[in-house]
Amino acid sequence: MTVQLDKKQNSSTPALVSPTLPPQELHLDRPLKLGVMASGSGTNFEVLAQAIRDKELNAQIQVLIYNNPEAKVKERAEKWGIPAVLLDHRAFKRREDLDRAIVEVLQQCQVEWVIMAGWMRIVTPVLLEAFANRVINIHPSLLPSFKGVRAVEQALEAGVKITGCTVHIATLDVDSGPILMQAAVPILPEDTPQTLHERIQVQEHKIFPVAIALAAKKFGT
CATH class of the missing domain: 3.40.50.170 (Formyl transferase, N-terminal domain)
Structure with a gap:
């Protein structure tokens, strides 16, 4: 299992995505x-x-x-x-x-x-x-940090330098449960909630389908 820098977003502020798996490992028979x-x-x-x-x-x-x-x-x-x-x-x-x-x-x-x-x-x-084990959620932070509503605003208010998004199996505890996949997104000095949310969403769109396939491989189709 490896990690990969995603340079498509911005060459000076790459996103770190983990795990990354070759397509054949995510193949689903049905x-x-x-x-x-x-x-x-x-x-x-x-x-x-x-x-x-x-x-x-x-x-x-x-x-x-x-x-x-x-x-x-x-x-x-x-x-x-x-x-x-x-x-x-x-x-x-x-x-x-x-x-x-x-x-x-x-x-x-x-x-x-x-x-x-x-x-x-x-x-x-x-x-x-x-x-x-078959309910999947996506959340705009690197869980377990910044659970609940206003996760993007929470990250900015906390002054952290990196946030991101998480796909996980949902449990009774809000924004908890086994983590399937995450993408880390650097916070820029000029970021607003809107600009940061937009950049996080780019990564959400990339990892969400992959994480669903990963869940099916892990917990059974």
């Missing part, structure tokens, strides 16, 4: 059946759809579940011809009730792996036990 959960614009959702179309990830997205009626991710799903289901969290009294509805949709769509691509709700044992 397509993964994914269910994606998202709350916002859906850029990571679209990255996954693109990776699947380009045969970089052997998978198919069975369904998108979104909780915000105004989320732009719905439009992205429509563009890709992927079924989208709105489960507005405001319509449920408890988090567990929402997760039961989510599990029902995922099971109806024969989903094997649950991908949280900007899902801004805390999940419960209802979901995590239904898909044990």
